[in-house]
Amino acid sequence: xxxxxxxxxxEGICVEAIAGIFHKLGSGGVVIxxxxxxxxxxxxxxxxxxxxxxxxxxxxxxxxxxYFPEDKDIIDEIxxxxxxxxxxxxxxxxxxxGEVKDEDxxxxxxxxxHTFKVGERIVIKPSWEDYTxxxxxxxxxxxxxxxxxxxxxxxxxFCLKFIDEYIKGGELIVDAGCGSGILSxxxxxxxxxxxxxxxIDDVAVKVAIENVRLNGLEDKxxxxxxxxxxxxxxxxxxxxxxxxxxEVVTLLIPEVSKVLPTGGYLFGSGIVDSRWPGVKKQLExxxxxxxxxxxxxxxxxxxxxxx
Numbered sequence: 167x168x169x170x171x172x173x174x175x176x177e178g179i180c181v182e183a184i185a186g187i188f189h190k191l192g193s194g195g196v197v198i199x200x201x202x203x204x205x206x207x208x209x210x211x212x213x214x215x216x217x218x219x220x221x222x223x224x225x226x227x228x229x230x231x232x233y234f235p236e237d238k239d240i241i242d243e244i245x246x247x248x249x250x251x252x253x254x255x256x257x258x259x260x261x262x263x264g265e266v267k268d269e270d271x272x273x274x275x276x277x278x279x280h281t282f283k284v285g286e287r288i289v290i291k292p293s294w295e296d297y298t299x300x301x302x303x304x305x306x307x308x309x310x311x312x313x314x315x316x317x318x319x320x321x322x323x324f325c326l327k328f329i330d331e332y333i334k335g336g337e338l339i340v341d342a343g344c345g346s347g348i349l350s351x352x353x354x355x356x357x358x359x360x361x362x363x364x365x366i367d368d369v370a371v372k373v374a375i376e377n378v379r380l381n382g383l384e385d386k387x388x389x390x391x392x393x394x395x396x397x398x399x400x401x402x403x404x405x406x407x408x409x410x411x412x413e414v415v416t417l418l419i420p421e422v423s424k425v426l427p428t429g430g431y432l433f434g435s436g437i438v439d440s441r442w443p444g445v446k447k448q449l450e451x452x453x454x455x456x457x458x459x460x461x462x463x464x465x466x467x468x469x470x471x472x473x
Contacts, residue, residue, distance in 0.1 A: 169233040172244060173262040178202065178228050178464060180255040182438045186411045187247045188232035191240050192367055198319070199229040202463065233266065235369075284323055285330030288352050293380060304355040307380050308348055309373070321435040322348060324460045324467025325409045328433040329353050332405070332469065340364070340403040342394040342418060343410040347374030347387070353407070354386045362401055363389045394418065398425055405431045412441035416448050423452040426472040431457075435467040442466045 174184050178200065185196050234240055241263065248259050281291045283303075291297045293309040322345075329349060335357030341350045344363030353361055365371050374389045395414065398406070398421050406422050408415050415434045422432050432454065437445055439461070445468070449456065454470035461467075 168236045169266050170236055170238070170240075171264040171266045172232045172234065173264070174230045174248060175227050175260040175262070176230065176251075177255075177257045178438075179440065180251050180257055180259075181228055181230055182411050182413070182436075182441065183251050183255065184230045184248070184259075185232075186413050187244070187251070188230070189367070189411065191232075191234070191243060192238070193232040193234055196233075197229075197231040199231070200463070201226070201228075236265065279318070284326040287356065288326050288330050290326075290348070304352070306348060306351045306355060308346055308351075308377055309380065320462035320465040321409050321437075321467065324435045324462075324465070325349050325407055325433050326352055327460065328458070328467065328469050329356060329407075332431060332433075333358055335359075337404045338402065339405045339407060340394070340398060340401050342398070342406060342408045343414065344374050344389060345370050345409070347377040347389060349407050349409060350374070350387045350389070351377060351381050351383060353405075354383050355381070358405075359386070361387045362403075363387060364392050364394045364397065365389075366391065366393055395421055398422065401425060402427075403430070405433065407433050409433075409435040412437040412445050416441075416445055419445075419448045419452050419454070423454070423472065428472055430472045432470045432472075433467070434470065435465075437466045437468070439464045439466055 176184060181198060188196050245261065248261055252259050279292050281289065281295050281297045283289050287303055289297060289299060289303050289305045291305050291307050293307055297305060299305050329352050333353055333356040337358045339353050339358050339361045341361055341363035344350055344365045347363060350361040350363045363374055368391055371389055371391045378384055378387045378389060395417050402425060404427065406426065408418055415437060434445065446456065449470045453473055455473055456468060457471050458469040459466060
């Protein structure tokens, strides 16, 4: 299968807005290339500079890439939406259009995506590598495909760390915007009783179902396509995972407040720091207290408890 690759060169302030546009249009995957974040990780000694080109590391602009099926007619709408971003944020944006084949994407992942650990107990392992779990470790086997959620991005790592810390066993969980299914799988492997995962992207749903099957968890994880903001009222979870965008998290909070019991948790991520004050206020307005906040460059993750 051939995919359209839409790349937008821009400034960090509007990354979330552009990613949100791509998600709304049904992107089969969004990639954010941020040289500022890469330089910070290199300085901390937690990122191998050989994995990034010197040219990339010298850039000041951010690249947001999205992938759409070749036959999806979205180019005019993307250009119109990017023009609104330029006006609203007073930034420059440049759009490039290319294509990528499934096999090219898969080979790229195999070159750069390797087994790694998040938190105290969670090991993320691509399907093409071998790993023997140590005592107290659980292994989440993932084939990223074209879906968001590999564990590499700060927003996914935040949620994995929250899952590692807060899942005690027996929980009922909703995974809002499940992407590759990585969070659902980690939650069940740490003892959650049942997870309902949902995504508006059909490609993500397909990838998540395949990953659930890869981990042998079809009896405990149910994945479906749909709009979680509209459908969450059908569930009675103890925990809601929302690794999406600040915009969607903000829309989701009022609905989550109706279905969570007292003491239930919302794990929110995918929030850029400029949008955090609005998300924080929304949580407080709807009866949540902030229990934990994680930050990385300009990304924020939050654990909020219903009171």
